[in-house]
Amino acid sequence: MLKTAIVTMLFGIAAYSSHAQDSKKPAEMTPEMTEQWEPEPQVVTPGTNNAAAPSDAIILFDGKDLSKWKSKNGEGDAAWPVNDGYFTVGKGDISTKQGFRDFQLHLEWSAPEKVEGEGQGRGNSGVFLQDRYEVQILDSHNNRTYSNGQAGSIYKQYPPLVNAMRKPGEWNSYDIIYTAPRFNEDGSLFSEARVTVIHNGVVIQNNAVIRGATEYIGLPKYKAHGNAPISLQDHGNPVRFRNIWIREL
Structure with a gap:
């Protein structure tokens, strides 16, 4: 029992x-358990082609004037000459009047058709992200120089993965996807900047970690900052620019 x-x-x-x-x-x-309905992505109308600005872009140069730009040294408006839908490097660097953080940037540029100089002295300019991190602009068509200083390099930091340069006088495009660095309240670095660069449809920088502000001499380092402009460099060569727009991310 x-x-x-x-x-x-x-x-x-x-x-x-x-x-x-x-x-x-x-x-x-x-x-249904893995379906997300909110938030619904906003509608953005693409441009008529991959180089044309989408509906949410800020037009930085529309082929007519440099009203969105100023002299970088603070002495008034950008004075680079505008002709036939493009502008040419003039005296002194120029910067956008507006500052940016994370963004997608499109710009088109052309090295001079008449080849003069060699190495860094040939078709040299640069686009500075947040006014301090340079993506190099240079005539790198049959023009050997140090690899981390040729077209598409993160200047003095990373060579481009490949050389996608077109011939002198032909138009090149850069599509740049940039994530700004983040800083702690005490100014120390929390996370580095990152950048992807597409040159003429070819990925040449793939989510590269930027080591700090561009330096010609010495090693790059970070200093805390907030939103900052896009700048273009006067390096003494008549590089041309057109069709520049940006999307804040």
């Missing part, structure tokens, strides 16, 4: 334990 009672009790405990375990099993998954 006692043996029967013990067996019955043990069976009851096992049955309860099995039921308790079953009750803790997660509900069976359904397709």
